[in-house]
Every structure is written in structure tokens, then in C-alpha cells.
Amino acid sequence: MNKNEILTLTIAIVAVIVSVATPFAQRKYEEWKARISFKLYIKKYLGVLFNILTYDKIEYHIPSIKDDPEKIHLTLPEFLNRFEKDFKEHQNTVQYRVAFAVLLNLQNLFSVINRSKIEIKRIGVDVMYEHTLAYGSNLSKKNLNKIYGILLLMEHYSSITAFHDRFSELKSIKRINKDGRIVGLELDKDILKDQQMVANDMKHLCNHELSIEEVIKVNKLLIQETKDFFEYDKLMKKKAPNSK
Numbered sequence: 001m002n003k004n005e006i007l008t009l010t011i012a013i014v015a016v017i018v019s020v021a022t023p024f025a026q027r028k029y030e031e032w033k034a035r036i037s038f039k040l041y042i043k044k045y046l047g048v049l050f051n052i053l054t055y056d057k058i059e060y061h062i063p064s065i066k067d068d069p070e071k072i073h074l075t076l077p078e079f080l081n082r083f084e085k086d087f088k089e090h091q092n093t094v095q096y097r098v099a100f101a102v103l104l105n106l107q108n109l110f111s112v113i114n115r116s117k118i119e120i121k122r123i124g125v126d127v128m129y130e131h132t133l134a135y136g137s138n139l140s141k142k143n144l145n146k147i148y149g150i151l152l153l154m155e156h157y158s159s160i161t162a163f164h165d166r167f168s169e170l171k172s173i174k175r176i177n178k179d180g181r182i183v184g185l186e187l188d189k190d191i192l193k194d195q196q197m198v199a200n201d202m203k204h205l206c207n208h209e210l211s212i213e214e215v216i217k218v219n220k221l222l223i224q225e226t227k228d229f230f231e232y233d234k235l236m237k238k239k240a241p242n243s244k
Helices: 003-054 076-090 096-123 125-138 141-163 196-207 209-230 232-239
Strands: 057-061 071-075 173-178 181-187
Touching (some): 003 076, 003 096, 003 125, 003 209, 057 096, 071 076, 076 096, 076 209, 096 125, 096 141, 096 173, 096 181, 096 196, 096 209, 125 141, 141 209, 196 209, 209 232
Antiparallel strands (some): 057 071, 173 181
């Protein structure tokens, strides 16, 4: 076989390889593009909820007998951990100011839960399920499991938190509702004269300790599933001052 024949054969072989490989590479590229696009689509829909669950700060009143107790601002994960600790420590308190702070923090927590429920309703879990079934075929099993995990929790979040909300009728600190939204909190006008009102509300919390635990539990689960999907730890590393 002379050089020209070898060259011709080589070109023919390369042409065959290219003709076979190009459609395969194109298909893989299209699958990759569809996968990335769908993940971005999901993240866009869940973005506001993600911020509520991880970044937004909530006012927290530190239980204290001081006349002017300290207030700090915590993310929801920080808030849940701090409230859980303080409630266990102070649930049998006889100190009016300490009990008042615990009650106020609980109502602040349900204000955030109300925001999360409204956002979940806006997102529309059923629509997300349909879109995932229709367009999620290019996602890996791991990513699909992450999405379905979030959707499953979102689907049950509203019913679980509603069922365990035994605190909407507290006497001392009342919720101001407008069109299904908690827009603020209102102190009873006789709260300074009738401190027994606070004691009775605190007793009500203690009688429904299990409901408080379930509310905290479902929020922690939803936070964790959402963090996993958004790769929260990687995001934090990128934002760290010393990250390269």
C-alpha cells in the first residue's frame, strides 16, 4: 500500500469516526445543556423560599429578667436552634419577662412559617412535580432525588405546621392577619396589669410541647433538603473572605 492509499484510508477512517462521534457528542451536549437549564429553572422557582429558609434574619428576644432585654437577629436555622434551647431551659419559668420573650419568639417564628407557606403556595408543588416529570429526564438520579425530597416536604409543610399551630389564640401576644398573611404582632392592652395572662400562655406552650417539637422538626428538614439542593456549603465557601 503506497503513501497516497494510506493517506486516503486514514482520511476515510477519520471521517467515519467523526460521523459517528459528532451526533453522540451533540446529543451529550444537548443533554448537558438541558440538565443545567432545568436545574437553573428549579433554583429560580425556589430562590425566594431558599432565602427565607437560610439567609433572611429574624428578630430574636433573648429571655432575660432585665427591663430592656437584648435583641439579636438570626437566620431561621440559628433561630430554631436558639429557640429550642431557650424553651427547654425556660419552659417552667415563673419570671414574667423571660416567659414574655419566649412567647414573642414563638410568634415571630410562626410569622416566618407563614411567609414560607405563602411562598410554597405561589410556587405550586403540583406544577413543579409536572415539570420535573416532563423535563427532568436528563437529571441524574441524585439530583432528581434532591428535587423530589424538597417537593415532598413542601407538599406536607403547610398541613404539618397548620395542624401543630396551637398558638394562634394566645392572649398576651396576638397575630395581626390580613388576607391570610401575618403582618404583625399586637400586645394585649392589659398585659402589664395582668401578668397572669403571660403565665397562662406559657402554660399553654408547655401543654403543647410536642407540637413545638414537630414544627421545629419539619422546618429543619425543609431547610436541610433545600440547602442540599442549592449546595449551600459550597456557596458559603465561595463567599468566605479567604476563599480563592
